[in-house]
Amino acid sequence: MYDEAGHRPGRATRRAVLGTIASVAAAGIAGGCARDRPGRGDGDDRAGAGAGPVSRAGGSGHTFERLSAPxxxxxxxxxxxxxxxxxxGARTAVLTGPTRxxxxxxxxxxxxTTDVWVRVLPHEWQRGMERTAWFKGWFTRTLGDTSPDVFAVAFEYSSAGAPDKHDAAGVRYAGTAHYGPRDRGVSDPLDFGYHSERSDFYDYLGIPWTFPDGTRARPEKARYGDVDCSGFQRLVWGYRMGIPLxxxxxxxxxxxxxxxxxxAHGPGRLLIPVTGEAPTDLSILQPGDLVFFxxxxxxxxxxxxxxxxxxxxDRGRPRFYSSRSAANGPTMGDLSGHSLLDGTDFYARGFRAARRL
Known part of the structure; x- marks a missing residue:
């Protein structure tokens, strides 16, 4: 655990933090608490806003505070x-938990390395929901939950190798994913056209899918186990985490x-709109946000x-995870461009927008 300047706190501060964790657990809410840090690491709790109204949850030892932008x-x-x-307006919930x-x-x-756990709320968040019965039960259960969150689920498809998982019907719902079939007209594996786009989540699963409007999609056999960049996000956030598709x-x-x-018009909140230029202020971002290029x-x-x-x-650089052609699948790596949002490298120059689902 580190302070806002990135330094490890002294022994007295660490004792105080451990005491807070113990008091929260005693109140029936298991888990740790993180010091506020710059938004590019764990979500800036202060960016673009002064302190708003604060309400206290009776007997729990914690308070609710309103901030803006967003x-x-x-x-x-x-x-x-x-x-x-x-x-x-978003279903993304960022909670503090064990470091991974x-x-x-x-x-x-x-x-x-992060103590952030990204969960999906059953409803879009609105002001005052902390006073509802469903939230009190959900928060007590979820803050101490160490079952797979959005990050853990996303890495169940890592192109570096992830074990297969099958459901009761025999459908492989997790395991190493690839980007898509090779384009035979491109010979360089670092070329962005080396693997063709068009692989959606149902191609990875190898099963047909009916959308709410009645549209029926059928997987291509040649794309079994494949997901392109948006197909990967749909696989994680939609098929696995329950956001409608x-x-x-x-x-x-x-x-x-x-x-x-x-x-342009996905669910949640648009944080950084498209202007044609790379944004320079990343403080609005929190882990789990979708970034666009x-x-x-x-x-x-x-x-x-x-x-x-x-x-x-670990170098203090803002890193993202996506399904990419050069790595032939989901990667946080640096083949054919570093997976970074700052600096002058390929993806940093192409960074354009961000949305919180």
Missing amino acids: DRTLVRAADGGTLATFTD TFSEPRTTTATV RGTNTEGAGLPRRAFAIA SIIKERPKLIDHCGMYLGLD
Whole structure:
């Protein structure tokens, strides 16, 4: 655990934090609490806003605070550390829990160590929901939950190798994913056209899918076990985590098919709009946010790639996770461009937008 300047706190501070964890657990809410840190690592609890109204949950030792830009509710422990963040209009919940490290040695030496756990709320968050009965029960259960969250589920498809998992019907719902079949006209494996796009979540699963509008999609046999960039996000957030899916790129309820449509009118909150330029202020981001890119130089406003923001890596750089052609599947690695949002490298130059589902 580190302070806002990135330094490890002294012994007295660490004792105080451990005491807060004990008091929260005694109140029936298991789990740790994190000090506020810059938003590129764990979600900036202060970015773009002064302190809003604070309400206290009787007997639990924690408080609820309102912040803006975007409008959101923070749950704070007795010492002021952040336990959770809920954004108005979004189902993404960011909670504090045991520290984990994500790595992918095949494609990068960088690692991401985080105490952030990303969960999906049963409803879009709205101001005042902390006073509802469903939330009190959900929060008590979920803060101490160590079952797979969004990050853990996403890494169940790592191109570096992930074990297969099958459901009761024999469908392989997890295990190493690839990007898609090779384009025989391209010989360089680092070329973005080396593997063709068009692999959705149902191609990976190898099963037909009926969307809410009645549209029936059938998987291509040649794409079994494959997901392109947006197909991967739909596999994780939709098929696995329960956010509704739709089969088109038009406006409507649910997560649309392509990256440009998710950025423009997907569910949740648009945090960074497309302007044709790379954003320079990343403080609004929190782990789990979807990030979008324009990787065709001649069309700087065309969104043609998306990924999931992981937070700061071990070098203090903002790193994302996406299904990419060069790695032939989901990766946090650096083949054909570093998986970073800052600096002057390929993806940093192409970074255009962000959305919180």
